[in-house]
Structures are given as structure tokens and as C-alpha cells.
Amino acid sequence: MQKRKYKRRKKVIIHLTERDKNYLKSFLNTGEGKARIFKRCRVLLMLDESKSTTVIGKQVNYYPLAVRQIGNRYLKGGLERALYDKQRPGKKRALNDSQSNQIIAMVCSDPPEGYSRWTIELVVEESIKRGIVSTIGRESIRILLNTHDIKPWREKNVVHPDINRRIYRKNGGYIGLV
Numbered sequence: 001m002q003k004r005k006y007k008r009r010k011k012v013i014i015h016l017t018e019r020d021k022n023y024l025k026s027f028l029n030t031g032e033g034k035a036r037i038f039k040r041c042r043v044l045l046m047l048d049e050s051k052s053t054t055v056i057g058k059q060v061n062y063y064p065l066a067v068r069q070i071g072n073r074y075l076k077g078g079l080e081r082a083l084y085d086k087q088r089p090g091k092k093r094a095l096n097d098s099q100s101n102q103i104i105a106m107v108c109s110d111p112p113e114g115y116s117r118w119t120i121e122l123v124v125e126e127s128i129k130r131g132i133v134s135t136i137g138r139e140s141i142r143i144l145l146n147t148h149d150i151k152p153w154r155e156k157n158v159v160h161p162d163i164n165r166r167i168y169r170k171n172g173g174y175i176g177l178v
Contacts, residue, residue, distance in 0.1 A: 012053060013047075014048055015048065023079065024041045040082060043060055043062065043067055044074060053068050053071075070082050094140040106123070106126060107145065111152075117152055120138050123141050123145075124141055
């Protein structure tokens with residue numbers, strides 16, 4: 001039987017500048033921020049005290065690999081890189097501005113023949129039929145209508161000319177602003 005050879009990891013040795021130490025200590029004393037950032041501050045301060053990654057990991061409830069990664073990120077990119085994650089790319093928007101405007105204009109107009117109101121399924125079907133989009137999901141339409149506060153399945157008149165919403169009585173009398 002062969003013995004496995006384990007690769008010995010190099011110890012992460014960092015030396016914080018006085019400015020970085022002061023920043024980390026003041027950040028920990030503020031008590032405001034994300035727990036993840038507080039843990040990373042503690043990790044950096046303990047690495048500066050030459051504690052082992054295993055000991056630090058047990059104290060802050062991290063794996064030793066994560067402790068080493070925080071230390072290496074400090075060495076390569078400085079304090080900002082060690083404390084904060086890189087920006088992650090988000091999902092591409094399903095609709096561009098032109099398509100969004102066309103769908104909103106479509107919903108603000110009268111529904112197709114045979115329908116009394118717009119539904120989300122009808123908006124999806126009509127936007128594909130009219131060639132506004134090639135494919136679109138219900139959720140994208142729902143979010144679009146929700147962000148513009150349009151609820152065509154509830155209201156007959158979805159176009160509100162005023163910025164301030166006004167409440168009217170059924171007989172037409174004005175009550176006040178919402």
C-alpha cells in the first residue's frame with residue numbers, strides 16, 4: 001500500500017501596516033457592518049500576530065483554507081481586496097429599455113379583441129406575437145409591470161396622467177391625494 005503524500009501548505013505571514021491595523025481595530029469597534037467583514041478583520045489581525053491558520057479558523061469558525069485565502073488576498077491586493085468580495089456579474093436583463101417601453105405602452109392601450117383586461121399571460125403572448133421580443137417569461141413581465149406600478153388586471157385605466165395619485169369617489173368627487 002502506498003502512502004499518500006500531502007503537500008505541505010506554506011504558512012501565511014502578513015505584516016499589517018499601522019494604518020491598516022488602526023483601520024481594522026476602529027472598524028471592529030464601530031459595531032456596524034456585515035458579520036463577514038468583521039470576521040475577516042479579526043482574521044487579518046490574528047494573522048498579523050503570527051497565529052496559525054488552524055487556530056484562527058477555530059476561533060472565527062472558518063476553515064484554514066479560507067483563512068489562508070484572506071491572508072493571500074491581503075498580500076496581493078491590499079486591505080480592500082482582503083475584506084471585500086469582487087463585484088460579481090449579474091444576469092443579463094431580459095428586456096432592454098426599448099422593449100420595456102413598448103410593452104408598457106401595449107399594456108396601457110386597450111386589450112385585444114375578446115378580452116376585457118390584460119393578464120400577464122396575455123401580455124407575454126401579445127408581446128411575442130407583435131414581435132417586441134422573441135421569448136419572454138411571465139416573471140420578467142410581472143417584474144416590469146410591478147416596477148412601473150401597473151396592474152392592468154385590477155384597474156381599467158392603467159395610465160395615470162398625474163405624478164400624485166388622487167382618490168375620486170364613484171360619483172366623480174375629489175377626495176384627496178394618496
